[in-house]
Amino acid sequence: ILFSLSGCPLNAQAIKKGKISEELMTIKLKASGGIESDEEIRHLDEEIKELNESNLKIEADMMKLQTQITSMESNLKTIEEENKLIEQNNESLLKELAGLSQALISSLADIQLPQMGPISEQNFEAYVNTLTDMYSNLERDYSPECKALLESIKQAVKGIHV
Numbered sequence: 001i002l003f004s005l006s007g008c009p010l011n012a013q014a015i016k017k018g019k020i021s022e023e024l025m026t027i028k029l030k031a032s033g034g035i036e037s038d039e040e041i042r043h044l045d046e047e048i049k050e051l052n053e054s055n056l057k058i059e060a061d062m063m064k065l066q067t068q069i070t071s072m073e074s075n076l077k078t079i080e081e082e083n084k085l086i087e088q089n090n091e092s093l094l095k096e097l098a099g100l101s102q103a104l105i106s107s108l109a110d111i112q113l114p115q116m117g118p119i120s121e122q123n124f125e126a127y128v129n130t131l132t133d134m135y136s137n138l139e140r141d142y143s144p145e146c147k148a149l150l151e152s153i154k155q156a157v158k159g160i161h162v
Contacts, residue, residue: 104128107156111149 101124108119108127113134119127134142134150142150 108153111152111156113149114146 101121105119105121105124110118112118113127113130116127116130117123131153134146
């Protein structure tokens, strides 16, 4: 014979008590879990707050860096423009120097320094160095020919307009 206790009022109360104690245990677990969750949520909120503060600081640093980069780029552009002007100025000075060199070569073409051939583009630097040395040492007792030569050079150079 099989008996079912589910219809029994005492059994129904025991089952209800069992269910209630299970529910209470579940509620207690949820409550204790909720406390842990609240602590976890507070901890997560603190971490989020710290991350937000860190992000704000990083963003501020990035803005500073961007401002510095923009300033550096502007300075670089200014420097590049100045360099371009300097290069153009150098080119014009080099052209002027080449013109003056040619004028000097033309003026001194007929004058030959002692122990040197006539001035040319090939010996121009040596010729100019020798002339510079001669003018630097005018107190030296040059021969009358050298003195006449230096005077001729002075006259030849006077015709060059700078």
